[in-house]
Amino acid sequence: MHGVAMSVETHSLRTGAVVVFYNPDAACVSRANRIAAMLHCVVIDNTPGITTAAALGLSELVQYVANGENVGVATAINQGVERLVISGFDFAILFDQDSEPPANLLTELPAVIAKANQVGDRVAIAGPAYDDPRLRGVAPFVRFRWFKLERIVPTGDQPIDVDFLISSGSCINLRWWSNVGPMDDSLFIDFVDLEWCARAKHKGFRVLGVPWVRMSHELGGEPVRIFGRAYPMHNPLRHYYLFRNAVALAKRRSVPATWKSTELIKLPVRVVIYCCFPSDRLEHLKMVWRGLCDGARGRLGAYRTRR
Structure with missing residues (x-):
């Protein structure tokens, strides 16, 4: 599959990109401009306050949408993908604002899906292996097993069936977008990609890791090291969403019981x-507790400050 020669039919298919902004700096704008020079690029900006593409320094090639507020990652992705669907695109590659895709990602992932389409294979999404040098280098692909994750080293020249891909760098097959449905707006952020992949697989679609495509991507803030192992750290609000959504997803039938069994073990460790370990321990503990309670109650959406 690696380096596969695409047919005339594959060449005629159209790929677009969706980049989600939130308080972007100049480097984020430059990355979006580089993507726009290669693909049609939709930027959805969740930064509070309305601005313009020109004020940010975005290329005229970018289709820019300013939400004026943080509506969440799931909603922003849906907004971008729907614009590509309306414009007749076949594939949507998703990016965080700090993701730097290699050139082959923009061609190899659509080629993998196009090949599957040609043979009637129901592939919903394909994604690269990612490399976070702050953690453990190239991360393995993942399959859910009872009380543990099966970690698959990303090697070889064939796509690998997996259970989950992070959204950034992944390529969605728009042929099946309406069948799977949009990202879950109510989750806002955290586990949005996991829920979508689980839903796709629950409906009989495949999720493919593409081992020969690698993308640099940083998970979370500066990691902390505990007993020689690095763990990505987030701010207290992100920890609220992480714990809330984990509990909320544990109640859903579309999410496999194998993942739920693993989370049962991992949640206390995460607490x-x-x-x-953070300096503001009390604030982290408070937000984790609120997340657990809201997840159990089914209170989803954007976090609202308590009185």
Whole structure:
């Protein structure tokens, strides 16, 4: 599959990109401009306050949408993908504002899906292996197993069936977008990609890791090291969403029981790591507790400050 020669039919298919902004700096704008020079690029800006593409320094090639507020990652992705669907695109590659895709990602991932389409294979999404040098280098692909994750080293020249891909760098097959449905707006952020992949697989679609495509991507803030192992750290609000959505997804039938069994073990460990090691421990603990309670109650959407 690696380096596969695309047919005339594949060449005629159109790929677009969706980039989600939130308080972007100049480097984020430059990355979006580089993507726009290669693909049609939709930028959805969740930064509070309305601005313009010209004020940010975005290329005229970019289709820019300013939400004026943070409506969440899921909603922003949906807005971008729907614009590509309306314009007749076949594939949508998703990016965070700090993701730097290699050139082959923009061609190899659509080629993998186009090949599947030609043979009637129901592939919903394909994604690269990612490399976060702050953590453990190239991350393995993942399959859910009872009480643990099966970690698959990304090697070889064939796509690998997996259970989950992070959204940034992944290529959605728009042929099946309406069948799977949009990202879940109510989750706002965290586990949005996992829920979508789980839903796609629940409906009989495949999720493919493409091992020969690698993308640099940083997970979370500056990691903390505990017993020689690095864990990505987030701010207290992100920890609220992480714990809330984990509990909320544990109640859904479309999410596999194998993942739920793993989370049952990992959640207490996360509480210890995220609440005992940051400097503002009390704030982290408070937001984790609120997340757990809201997840159990089914209170989703954007976090609202308590009185």
